[in-house]
Amino acid sequence: MTRELNVALIEQAVRDLYIEACIHASPDLRAAVRAAHARESKPVAQEVLGQILQNMDLATENGLPSCQDTGLCVVFLDLGQDLHLIGGDLNDAVNRGVARACLEGRLRASSLTPLTRQNTGNNTPAVLHLRIVPGDGAHLTVAPKGFGSENMSRLKMLNPSDGEEGVKDFIVETMRLAGGKPCPPVILGVGIGGTAESCALLAKRMLLRPLGQRAEDPRLARMEEELLERINALQIGPMGLGGDTTALAVHIAELPTHIAGLPAMVNMQCHASRHREMTL
């Protein structure tokens, strides 16, 4: 049996989720920043974390984007293989959702052609990642991504002999080089293995994992904890002004890779960690 789904519903969902994600901080993010605020020992860092918490409330109260950089709009769509899409081109529908969110939600238009720097005026096109999955559902996640943090992301094709230590050093080095630029406290999405592009996408997907949840594999979970400690020991602090809170979490996942390779990718996420999901 196939189920029909009109792409107009996807358009509307993209619009709504994009606006919501920009305005309302998720409960896991609030809890993580609150906990960091309570733990923080440096006054300047405490002040900044306090402002970040206050900002979340004011954004919600006033219906304003919590950060003015409402990002490029990254959309993850898992489509059931028994689903039949009707009502027109799926890509157009997703882009219409983004354009409407930008206009109707008063989001900032930041999308432009890379070399001529011509702004598209409405944040289109979306960055759309599609997956075909079993069933007849459609699962949509909208994750606007600001570029202060995206710019601090790094991919490295390591040597297999570099091993786990080499990967860990690369991750800590990425944070050290980023310093205050990606609006710490940050979340590091890490992909290890695969090819260059599958590794990068895995790292991005790791940013969708709820805060407070560890990797299922105990080996990776231990690595996440160790890295979080090493990164916070750098004392970069909120906004790079010094302090105990540089990262809220490190989320790691692996993919099988080639006998000759060891790719690792860090996708840097600022404290404006925004993603909203819905099943259609």
Add this chain to the structure above:
Amino acid sequence: MIQLSLPASRGELAKLRAGDAVLLSGFLYTARDAAHKRLVGLLGEGKPLPFELRGAAIYYAGPSPAPEGLPIGSCGPTTSARMDAYAPALLRQGHNVMVGKGPRGAEVVEAMKETCSVYFAATGGAGALLAMRVKAAETICFEDLGTEAIRRLTVEAFPVIVAIDAEGNSLFSA
């Protein structure tokens, strides 16, 4: 908390120390990459600037569009390092307060010491909180740049931290 009115005098700026939490009130001019490029271009051609640079406080920010009933949309700072190529020339023309986020290059710090200027950090990502402290906003030039146009903001109790003081002391490590 220390209160500072803008424009600020050199004497007042000289008293501030890295790490001080300060509330700014008065005028802030928004300008980011494209506007800086134009300002420095005008200076190079010896043409007049669209606003008085002497004593001006520049805020590195490109706000989201204003919703109905508010003077401005979300308006947190952008990464200051991208303005490092332009800032020394503007500081030498009398601009003395910069507000942004993240570390600055050595040449900017040198120019700050030479001109007794201060670099404040606002909290990146706190765009809604900072918008609430903006009482009025007026686009004064480069309207074609959209979010990057230069706006004059009237702010009240706008929260910042002295990130680099006029003696070059900095909160940023390396």
